[in-house]
Amino acid sequence: MIEIKDLTKVYGSGVGEVKALDHVSLRVRKGEIYGIIGFSGAGKSTLIRCVNRLEKPTSGSIKVNGQEITSLDEAELRASRQKIGMIFQHFNLLSSRTVFDNVAFPLEICGLNKKEINEKVIRLLKLVGLADKANAYPSQLSGGQKQRVGIARALANDPIVLLCDEATSALDPATTSSILDLLKDINRKLDLTILMITHEMKVISEICDSVAVIEKGKIIEEGLVIDVFTQPQHPTTRRFVQTIINTDIPDSIKERLLAKGDGQIIRVSFIGDTTDKPIISTLVKQYDIDVNILYGNIDQIQDTSFGMLIIECMGAKANCQRAVEYLQKQGLRIEVLKNV
Numbered sequence: 250m251i252e253i254k255d256l257t258k259v260y261g262s263g264v265g266e267v268k269a270l271d272h273v274s275l276r277v278r279k280g281e282i283y284g285i286i287g288f289s290g291a292g293k294s295t296l297i298r299c300v301n302r303l304e305k306p307t308s309g310s311i312k313v314n315g316q317e318i319t320s321l322d323e324a325e326l327r328a329s330r331q332k333i334g335m336i337f338q339h340f341n342l343l344s345s346r347t348v349f350d351n352v353a354f355p356l357e358i359c360g361l362n363k364k365e366i367n368e369k370v371i372r373l374l375k376l377v378g379l380a381d382k383a384n385a386y387p388s389q390l391s392g393g394q395k396q397r398v399g400i401a402r403a404l405a406n407d408p409i410v411l412l413c414d415e416a417t418s419a420l421d422p423a424t425t426s427s428i429l430d431l432l433k434d435i436n437r438k439l440d441l442t443i444l445m446i447t448h449e450m451k452v453i454s455e456i457c458d459s460v461a462v463i464e465k466g467k468i469i470e471e472g473l474v475i476d477v478f479t480q481p482q483h484p485t486t487r488r489f490v491q492t493i494i495n496t497d498i499p500d501s502i503k504e505r506l507l508a509k510g511d512g513q514i515i516r517v518s519f520i521g522d523t524t525d526k527p528i529i530s531t532l533v534k535q536y537d538i539d540v541n542i543l544y545g546n547i548d549q550i551q552d553t554s555f556g557m558l559i560i561e562c563m564g565a566k567a568n569c570q571r572a573v574e575y576l577q578k579q580g581l582r583i584e585v586l587k588n589v
């Protein structure tokens with residue numbers, strides 16, 4: 250649905266030159282929610298603003314639904330923008346217009362008649378749960394309600410893509426969750442492709458299917474959310490993951506790794522169904538070893554559970570090794586932290 254290739258954006262020139270995007274390539278599939286995460290100044294806003302051509306890329310290609318948008322003229326751009334909805338961190342509502350009239354605005358520009366506008370606005374306000382606020386003004390709404398108006402307005406022209414620019418950054422955690430639920434609901438009901446930028450890993454973990462991590466204008470890691478969360482490769486990705494999942498080995502275990510002792514200490518990481526298997530009792534029964542659980546945690550990303558156990562296996566060396574092989578065969582990720 251969105252295909253970005255070698256996208257580069259340079260602001261300014263000479264000594265003042267800033268390379269905000271540096272050969273960025275990524276692909277967003279139809280119907281998916283794709284998150285781009287990065288620290289301040291990483292290039293997120295520039296990237297999303299290039300996709301709807303609020304910024305003109307310096308070089309590279311951006312295709313939305315097969316149409317190259319970097320080379321559109323003004324008229325073509327206006328038509329293309331109708332198919333790309335956008336919501337903003339600070340909502341960007343028109344304060345002198347009611348909720349109804351804010352949502353009606355893009356439809357008026359398109360030349361729909363009053364009856365069509367009325368029907369559509371009412372349907373959209375119902376979709377975002379604001380049917381009873383049609384006559385309110387933005388100043389009379391909470392932040393979450395304002396963003397619901399922003400979402401309804403962005404959907405008015407039946408876009409094929411919705412761009413979200415830090416859409417929940419100005420909201421408290423409970424309101425953030427309700428807006429994310431709404432976006433997920435809309436994504437499912439309308440099969441709408443969503444591209445969102447954020448600096449919050451919570452946003453990515455709650456609703457995104459795929460994620461790209463951007464740093465200094467470059468994509469440094471990309472993949473399905475569950476893969477990136479469970480096996481982050483780049484140190485920056487690890488920092489983001491660490492904000493919501495503790496993958497560190499606790500200090501008390503680190504001390505134990507250095508201490509003398511006979512046991513073999515293993516970190517077992519698991520994803521999905523493998524968590525249902527009685528692996529510990531199998532180790533004890535089949536391999537004639539004692540198993541001591543030193544540490545464990547389980548997290549949930551959307552519908553998939555994953556986590557890690559740090560266990561100590563005590564027994565004959567050969568039996569401990571066979572136990573490790575058994576665990577590996579179960580599709581578990583095994584790291585031997587301390588050998589027998």
Ligand SMILES: Nc1ncnc2c1ncn2[C@@H]1O[C@H](COP(=O)(O)OP(=O)(O)OP(=O)(O)O)[C@@H](O)[C@H]1O
Pocket residue numbers: 260261267268269287288289290291292293294295296448
């Ligand atoms: N109009 C501009 N002129 C010059 N430099 C710019 C302009 N817009 C952005 N930049 C620079 O480009 C780089 C990327 O900025 P961008 O706003 O895309 O980052 P960001 O990841 O969205 O950051 P934030 O989360 O703080 O909004 C930064 O170094 C920024 O200073």
